[in-house]
Amino acid sequence: MSTTRLQEVLICFGKQKQTDIATANTGAEMWRFGKLNAALANPKLNTENDAEEFGKGHEFPTQSFQTSWDVSGTLEKYLGAEIAAWAMAFGLGKVVKSGTTPNFTYTCTPLMPASGDAAELPYFSFVEQIRPGAGVVLDRMAVGCVVEGWTISIGSGPGRANSKITIEFAGSGKVIEPSAITMPAATVEKLLPSASLALTINGVNYVSNKNIVSLETGWKNNVRMDAGFYPGSGFQTAGDATSGAIRGRLEFGNRQGTLRFTARFESGSTELAKLRNQSTGTAVLSLTYDANNSLEITWQKVSFATAEVGETDGIVTVAVECLPMYDAANGIVSAVAKCGADNICQ
């Protein structure tokens, strides 16, 4: 008997955005990546039954009903220029593309409904396959997915694991099985290693003073999942009211940015004073493969929310939690992602 091992799983997803939540990406609009985590994006069918209804003469269920569908998943990857650009574009939602091959530049900011932007995030399709074709084990496509959030973790040490990105996504619930997608060739990735970090926070260059130990930054859209089900939002099988409801929109909720870091603490370190003074400044971090492949994230205005002196491997360090704030001119965060891939989120 043939055993199916998870190393066989292939994933691809929309490099380009869908035209709307219900229209799946085509194969030509997708790209393929490897990943580090084993978890699959399992579609979940929610059911109800009639156990609590009166008129049956007993308390037991006699019928069950398909009510709605959920899809969610997580991608863990070593941070590369291509996936970084994708996560920034789909995660923040607003993108301006410039440049030409091999240096496309994606300038990304969060959508601002108060300035006329949509509250719906850009949609993509997500495909998982294991032995597609005659001996298929798994072949499905979740349509209408959005990036719920991303987290970039930078650590100290020599390996690739010291620069990682975790991307959470959620879907409308629409699933096409089999996907009918021919898996594209694997994307050649340009890794953005920890050793390439440049980091200035609140006026301090933590790389030139050799004090940075680790850093984590992230964005969360807090997507209003239940609000996606509205009267008329549709069904898994169009026109079949028994097939379970799917979402007709995925809007972000109250979004949150995070930035925390640990640095060596020594005579002259300013973190505690800045906490007391509530000093504000920008936080700019960048990671670089080469001139054409990089990521720069700018938190436009941060103060220190907490700063605690402790230790890391016997060295005195300070762990700082920053409070990203909204700057009147530049907003809360922007990302400039460079890579050789065209049409990301276009």
Place this chain on the structure above:
Amino acid sequence: MSEGNTVWLRPPWGEGEPQEFDAKPEVLVPHMVAGWSQCEPPASREVVTEDVHD
């Protein structure tokens, strides 16, 4: 979308004419936050090729 290293953005709420901007973060980010969005260059700027059969 761009000529050289410029991009075209349309104003917030779709009011007004698209404008061309340098594709620099310090230029783009404040406009994006203010509601400007990327768009195609205006049709009047497209290159018109003369009929080569004349």
